[in-house]
Amino acid sequence: MYQVIDAQSQLPASAAAQLRDAGVVVIPGPVTPGGIERLSEAYDRAVATADAADIRVSSSTRVTDFVDRGPEFDSIYVFPPLLAACCLTIGQPFKLSGTRARTLEPGAPVEGLHVDVKPRADGWPIVGFIVMVDAFDPENGATRFVPGSHLTLRDPRELLSDPTNVHAGQILACGSAGSMIIFNGSVWHGHTANRSRRRRRSLQGHFIPRHAQSSVDHAGRLRPEVLGRIGNVAKYVLAVE
Numbered sequence: 001m002y003q004v005i006d007a008q009s010q011l012p013a014s015a016a017a018q019l020r021d022a023g024v025v026v027i028p029g030p031v032t033p034g035g036i037e038r039l040s041e042a043y044d045r046a047v048a049t050a051d052a053a054d055i056r057v058s059s060s061t062r063v064t065d066f067v068d069r070g071p072e073f074d075s076i077y078v079f080p081p082l083l084a085a086c087c088l089t090i091g092q093p094f095k096l097s098g099t100r101a102r103t104l105e106p107g108a109p110v111e112g113l114h115v116d117v118k119p120r121a122d123g124w125p126i127v128g129f130i131v132m133v134d135a136f137d138p139e140n141g142a143t144r145f146v147p148g149s150h151l152t153l154r155d156p157r158e159l160l161s162d163p164t165n166v167h168a169g170q171i172l173a174c175g176s177a178g179s180m181i182i183f184n185g186s187v188w189h190g191h192t193a194n195r196s197r198r199r200r201r202s203l204q205g206h207f208i209p210r211h212a213q214s215s216v217d218h219a220g221r222l223r224p225e226v227l228g229r230i231g232n233v234a235k236y237v238l239a240v241e
Helices: 002-008 013-022 035-049 080-089 224-229 232-237
Strands: 024-028 055-057 060-064 094-104 127-132 143-145 179-184 189-191 200-209
Touching (some): 002 232, 013 080, 035 094, 080 179, 094 232
Antiparallel strands (some): 024 179, 055 060, 060 094, 094 200, 127 179, 127 200
């Protein structure tokens, strides 16, 4: 199945070059049933009805596992440009480690620059993605990235005296609702402060090499009706064939 995905999934050449060289690219996201309005409603409904064990609240509200929370989310983790990015960056059979909702609350402070896994550690390399349920802008905590930093294979927390400081090379990944950020998990990144009075909602996830340990046991969590609804590519990506 990996060879089929590699042959059939495409990322525009300019986006592939940006992901390779800068470590991050923003592209139009998948078309979801009912559009961004329905996705927004499904997001709020899923967060409101989530089991307490799946919720973590701090300056942001996180809810684990959005594979199993409604058909509105089915197209996200099998989005062909995203899978093409996995083939390009991971370069070997891969799987979805996990997904989550993350709502950055008004007043949330800046997050320190970090990588999602230390270079060459178990589970490396990683491809991350963020779907903007709300538009990301400079006021509401858009994620910042340091382009090219993934090529250093270094953890910023080992090099920077204060990873929360503004980095001279950082850029903000801004976009309209429905946009998708795809990034190499080794690029330095972290959200900025939410200085607005608005929540900033997103759906996030990571792909890892197939042999690595997933953060979510999809085989153990998926309900039969979900397994009956999703296709073969999704089952491969979730490692539930």
